[in-house]
Amino acid sequence: MNRQEFLRNLALGALSLQNVEELATHWVPEKNTMTQQNESFSEVIIIGGSYAGLAAAMALAVLCAKVLILDAGEPCNRQTPHSHNFLTQDGQVPAHIGAVARAEVLQYPTVRLRKIWVSAVQAVEGGFQVTGAGAEVFQGKKLLLATGVKDQMPDLPGFAESWGISVLHCPYCHGYEVKSKN
Ligand SMILES: Cc1cc2nc3c(=O)[nH]c(=O)nc-3n(C[C@H](O)[C@H](O)[C@H](O)COP(=O)(O)OP(=O)(O)OC[C@H]3O[C@@H](n4cnc5c(N)ncnc54)[C@H](O)[C@@H]3O)c2cc1C
Numbered sequence: 655m656n657r658q659e660f661l662r663n664l665a666l667g668a669l670s671l672q673n674v675e676e677l678a679t680h681w682v683p684e685k686n687t688m689t690q691q692n693e694s695f696s697e698v699i700i701i702g703g704s705y706a707g708l709a710a711a712m713a714l715a716v717l718c719a720k721v722l723i724l725d726a727g728e729p730c731n732r733q734t735p736h737s738h739n740f741l742t743q744d745g746q747v748p749a750h751i752g753a754v755a756r757a758e759v760l761q762y763p764t765v766r767l768r769k770i771w772v773s774a775v776q777a778v779e780g781g782f783q784v785t786g787a788g789a790e791v792f793q794g795k796k797l798l799l800a801t802g803v804k805d806q807m808p809d810l811p812g813f814a815e816s817w818g819i820s821v822l823h824c825p826y827c828h829g830y831e832v833k834s835k836n
Pocket of ligand 1: 706707725739802803817828
């Protein structure tokens with residue numbers, strides 16, 4: 655059974671728990687024109703290792719895929735002191751949520767994470783070639799972009815420094831905590 659068949663059967667509920675455990679134990683990655691013995695080869699390269707990238711990595715890790723996460727470590731909420739409206743994590747420091755998520759994901763032996771800025775991506779035969787800072791090159795069969803969004807700050811004195819602290823954009827995140835405050 656190849657991976658596509660496995661996923662289709664899984665989605666259709668056609669696999670028993672025992673099937674899944676057996677397949678996970680004996681999983682052999684599909685053949686690829688790139689050499690899979692190469693340490694820099696991954697089945698999936700994820701660019702961006704914050705919440706979205708880590709969530710994707712965990713799903714792939716459970717499928718025993720060889721995953722490489724490349725992350726510059728600058729999530730959009732890095733300045734905000736507390737996170738809200740996220741069940742089980744209400745009031746938590748965003749960096750703490752990220753650290754716990756990283757620890758959980760990296761418990762899976764097929765996942766690696768590098769702190770690095772990706773500067774270029776190129777489609778090559780059989781997949782993608784990703785270039786990081788310092789001209790380091792990684793190869794992967796699939797590429798998953800989880801780079802988030804970059805907030806554009808107006809050129810106003812103090813605005814960028816106050817972003818997420820006293821300059822707030824999201825009532826779902828911070829409405830209650832700043833209610834009735836000037
Ligand atoms: C000020 C503020 C407060 C917020 N408060 C809340 C809240 O209270 N509750 C809530 O639910 N949500 C909140 N949010 C929203 C929440 O932070 C985002 O929904 C969430 O961070 C999105 O996750 P992400 O993984 O998509 O992107 P991000 O968390 O932004 O992560 C993107 C990652 O990709 C990396 N990256 C980008 N480009 C590259 C590259 N070229 N090479 C390598 N790495 C790269 C970045 O360094 C970063 O680590 C807030 C957002 C902001 C801005």
